[in-house]
Amino acid sequence: MRRQRRRLWAALRPWDPFRSIKAALQGLVLLSVGITTLLVVVAIHSATEIRVITIFSIIACLLITQIMATGLTAPLREMTAVARAMVAGDYSRRVTRVRRDEVGELAGTFNQMAADLAAADRHRKELVANVSHELKTPIAALRAVLENVVDGVSAADPETMRLALQQTERLGKLVSQLLDLSRLDSGAVRLDAKRFEVWPYLSAVLKTASLGMESSKATGSRSRPRADVHLHLDVSPPELVAYADGERLHQVVANLVDNAVKHSPPGGRVTVRARSGPLPGSLDLDVRDEGPGIPEADRSRVFERFHRGSHPGGDGGTGLGLAIARWAVDLHGGRIEVAESPRGCRIHVTLPGAPVATR
Numbered sequence: 001m002r003r004q005r006r007r008l009w010a011a012l013r014p015w016d017p018f019r020s021i022k023a024a025l026q027g028l029v030l031l032s033v034g035i036t037t038l039l040v041v042v043a044i045h046s047a048t049e050i051r052v053i054t055i056f057s058i059i060a061c062l063l064i065t066q067i068m069a070t071g072l073t074a075p076l077r078e079m080t081a082v083a084r085a086m087v088a089g090d091y092s093r094r095v096t097r098v099r100r101d102e103v104g105e106l107a108g109t110f111n112q113m114a115a116d117l118a119a120a121d122r123h124r125k126e127l128v129a130n131v132s133h134e135l136k137t138p139i140a141a142l143r144a145v146l147e148n149v150v151d152g153v154s155a156a157d158p159e160t161m162r163l164a165l166q167q168t169e170r171l172g173k174l175v176s177q178l179l180d181l182s183r184l185d186s187g188a189v190r191l192d193a194k195r196f197e198v199w200p201y202l203s204a205v206l207k208t209a210s211l212g213m214e215s216s217k218a219t220g221s222r223s224r225p226r227a228d229v230h231l232h233l234d235v236s237p238p239e240l241v242a243y244a245d246g247e248r249l250h251q252v253v254a255n256l257v258d259n260a261v262k263h264s265p266p267g268g269r270v271t272v273r274a275r276s277g278p279l280p281g282s283l284d285l286d287v288r289d290e291g292p293g294i295p296e297a298d299r300s301r302v303f304e305r306f307h308r309g310s311h312p313g314g315d316g317g318t319g320l321g322l323a324i325a326r327w328a329v330d331l332h333g334g335r336i337e338v339a340e341s342p343r344g345c346r347i348h349v350t351l352p353g354a355p356v357a358t359r
Contacts, residue, residue: 028065032064039056039057076103091117091118092118093114095110141167145167192246197240201249236274252325252336253287259321260345264291268289269290280353288344291345332351
């Protein structure tokens with residue numbers, strides 16, 4: 001019954017003057033004709049002259065038209081004022097939505113656009129501030145090391161050069177991550193999804209991560225203080241095949257493993273677990289560590305840019321790795337989230353895959 005009422009209400013919209021400008025204008029014409037006809041009838045049955053009736057009819061129609069025109073154009077004038085304020089940089093103003101017709105719908109859409117622009121402007125300012133802060137830290141550290149070498153305070157020994165190299169690597173990694181996010185935001189990244197075997201693919205990703213950990217340990221870099229963390233791969237069935245963009249998926253797994261290694265205890269274990277999803281080519285991926293885990297309050301914000309969490313003992317990371325992982329997963333139309341785990345942190349990734357082509 002309720003559904004039938006909704007259908008009837010929707011069908012009556014073209015004749016509803018409160019929800020349709022066309023119906024309102026038709027009502028204005030009918031009202032003007034009705035007033036004129038009524039005054040003519042009054043003139044016929046009275047001694048009033050027809051020209052007086054004509055004058056009264058014109059005045060009445062003009063007043064009604066003026067009142068209706070004011071009501072119809074008021075939201076448009078308000079939108080003009082709000083648009084001018086937005087041009088001046090004020091995104092806080094909104095249009096009062098008092099009508100239910102097409103102009104009211106336009107006002108609602110305009111308000112949504114204003115909210116989106118305000119969010120984009122706020123995000124831009126936050127991004128500039130965060131990027132400036134992130135770039136300032138390694139540049140300042142690198143400058144201090146080089147100034148000490150130039151002034152003779154420190155010798156240009158391997159240890160000093162390793163400190164300079166560490167800050168240079170941190171700066172390069174930040175710039176690379178920012179370029180990745182810029183390409184993702186601009187839509188310049190396109191998926192090149194293909195079918196691939198999961199075991200050899202993930203094995204190569206973890207091998208690359210292990211080589212990086214060994215290299216950091218050999219050079220004494222502090223950017224990866226958990227160089228003794230063990231990486232474990234669990235793929236079932238071993239012949240599992242998935243459908244995804246290999247380069248984008250590499251970003252996801254590499255960033256998740258990097259984040260898990262950073263937050264693992266000495267001698268801890270990071271497990272990458274892959275299983276088949278419900279659809280052909282889909283993939284369920286888990287990255288688990290044995291660290292302190294992510295507090296409940298941070299789970300909704302952990303994939304935001306430059307968010308490092310509220311737990312103590314931060315590692316000085318950029319806070320961009322998980323944001324890049326989320327964007328890469330979103331490009332696939334998948335989902336990434338912090339899942340429940342009895343110990344440590346578990347990041348769950350779901351990729352939808354693609355249906356198998358049928359002949």
